[in-house]
Amino acid sequence: MINKRVAIKIAFLIVFSLFLGLLCRTRGFTGHQSMAVSIFSVSILGTMMFWDFRLAFAFVGTSFLLITKTIDLENFILSSSIEVILFLVGMMVLIGLLKESGFFAWLTTLILRVPRLTARRFTIILSVVSALLACAVDEVTSIIFMVAAVLEICDYFEVNPIPFVIISVLSTNIGSAGTVLGNPIGILIASKAGLTFEDFLLKAFPIMVICLLVTIVMIFYIFRRDIKNLDKQIVAFGANDAFIRLISVPPDRSLMRALFVFGTTLVFIGSHHRLEKFLGLEANTILLVAPLIFAGFVMVWKHDRARKYIEKDVEWWSLLFFMLLFGQAGTLRFTGTTDLIAYKIAALVGHQKDILTAAVLWISAIGSSVLDNVVLVASFIPVIQSFQTIHIDSLWWALLFGGCLGGNITIIGSTANIVAMGILEKERGVHISFVHWLGIGLAVGIVTVCVAMACLLFLPIY
Numbered sequence: 001m002i003n004k005r006v007a008i009k010i011a012f013l014i015v016f017s018l019f020l021g022l023l024c025r026t027r028g029f030t031g032h033q034s035m036a037v038s039i040f041s042v043s044i045l046g047t048m049m050f051w052d053f054r055l056a057f058a059f060v061g062t063s064f065l066l067i068t069k070t071i072d073l074e075n076f077i078l079s080s081s082i083e084v085i086l087f088l089v090g091m092m093v094l095i096g097l098l099k100e101s102g103f104f105a106w107l108t109t110l111i112l113r114v115p116r117l118t119a120r121r122f123t124i125i126l127s128v129v130s131a132l133l134a135c136a137v138d139e140v141t142s143i144i145f146m147v148a149a150v151l152e153i154c155d156y157f158e159v160n161p162i163p164f165v166i167i168s169v170l171s172t173n174i175g176s177a178g179t180v181l182g183n184p185i186g187i188l189i190a191s192k193a194g195l196t197f198e199d200f201l202l203k204a205f206p207i208m209v210i211c212l213l214v215t216i217v218m219i220f221y222i223f224r225r226d227i228k229n230l231d232k233q234i235v236a237f238g239a240n241d242a243f244i245r246l247i248s249v250p251p252d253r254s255l256m257r258a259l260f261v262f263g264t265t266l267v268f269i270g271s272h273h274r275l276e277k278f279l280g281l282e283a284n285t286i287l288l289v290a291p292l293i294f295a296g297f298v299m300v301w302k303h304d305r306a307r308k309y310i311e312k313d314v315e316w317w318s319l320l321f322f323m324l325l326f327g328q329a330g331t332l333r334f335t336g337t338t339d340l341i342a343y344k345i346a347a348l349v350g351h352q353k354d355i356l357t358a359a360v361l362w363i364s365a366i367g368s369s370v371l372d373n374v375v376l377v378a379s380f381i382p383v384i385q386s387f388q389t390i391h392i393d394s395l396w397w398a399l400l401f402g403g404c405l406g407g408n409i410t411i412i413g414s415t416a417n418i419v420a421m422g423i424l425e426k427e428r429g430v431h432i433s434f435v436h437w438l439g440i441g442l443a444v445g446i447v448t449v450c451v452a453m454a455c456l457l458f459l460p461i462y
Contacts (some may be wrong), residue, residue: 079330
């Protein structure tokens with residue numbers, strides 16, 4: 001039985017869809033362009049209003065686009081970014097191997113066994129490890145293990161875990177912008193913009209580090225009372241005994257082999273541009289297939305676990321949603337809608353690169369604070385591709401940092417936020433209010449976006 005509130009939301013979506021389609025027609029859009037905008041917007045709005053049913057909206061929206069001949073099947077498949085989906089599948093299998101080998105528990109206990117521990121030192125380590133781990137794997141995998149470590153440590157010292165969970169989440173979102181591996185939007189942008197792993201290390205990683213350092217300074221002030229309280233508890237309980245209580249996972253042979261496989265994969269990903277030039281391959285071919293090759297090797301090596309890696313460790317629900325969403329966003333470009341939108345934006349702000357860069361950065365940051373950043377980036381990419389008359393590299397970096405840094409602004413701004421809050425509620429029965437998070441995230445989000453904007457506008461390499 002559909003309750004009144006749900007019925008109102010459904011009615012709103014129907015009315016909104018019809019209104020948006022008619023509005024586009026009155027603004028000079030063709031019938032297919034109006035249909036593309038209407039269906040894509042309803043898919044996004046429906047995702048926001050009915051998060052658990054986002055895949056259903058993607059299925060229905062895609063079906064309407066094909067039935068109405070707004071896009072044909074061949075071009076829809078070409079727009080679905082299958083290469084990005086396959087890359088993520090391969091990486092998820094490798095992450096499954098690392099989880100199974102005990103890598104994350106071992107890494108956490110190894111790094112946290114530091115001499116002369118203080119609350120400030122712990123905060124710095126927590127922030128840096130959260131950011132770097134997000135760079136190496138991905139934000140969701142990173143935050144799952146970091147929150148588990150934070151809860152273990154805070155339980156021992158008998159301190160409130162909420163501030164330190166928030167610190168880890170903020171750092172994770174920032175760190176996810178540092179490499180092509182940190183966030184699904186990174187590989188999506190790299191594949192569409194022709195950017196390499198080296199490009200991310202040279203241009204995205206330095207900005208990420210600067211944003212992280214600024215955030216750590218802000219954290220020291222925002223959470224000064226919690227950090228001071230932790231210092232007292234460390235003195236009272238003794239730091240060295242704390243880590244003995246942590247689950248220690250020694251680096252056994254299985255873990256070393258898993259690390260070798262994952263490390264080799266990263267080497268191929270990191271050197272993909274040079275390998276592609278040497279072998280005469282199309283750009284980003286090695287980047288996209290390296291995880292698949294080594295994931296295939298893992299499934300042969302661990303053949304008795306292969307089905308588990310594919311069925312349990314690959315997040316098919318999200319990947320199907322991403323694939324259909326990319327196809328719907330591609331429909332906007334196929335129908336020429338994004339060219340028209342780009343023309344209107346250019347008419348409003350001009351073709352000046354700096355103004356466009358700032359506009360993309362802030363729009364994507366604000367949008368990512370209330371909308372999944374993959375959804376936002378997927379819709380923005382065709383628009384940026386439509387700016388053919390200017391040097392657009394800075395726009396890609398603006399989109400990346402807006403999508404990642406904007407996720408810190410609200411509690412629903414990124415997948416890492418939602419996962420961390422879910423673990424906190426499940427394990428400790430603690431709920432963080434939207435307003436509580438906003439008071440912290442808004443300050444960090446605005447400052448870091450300003451830092452990223454300054455770097456993009458004033459550093460010559462951009």
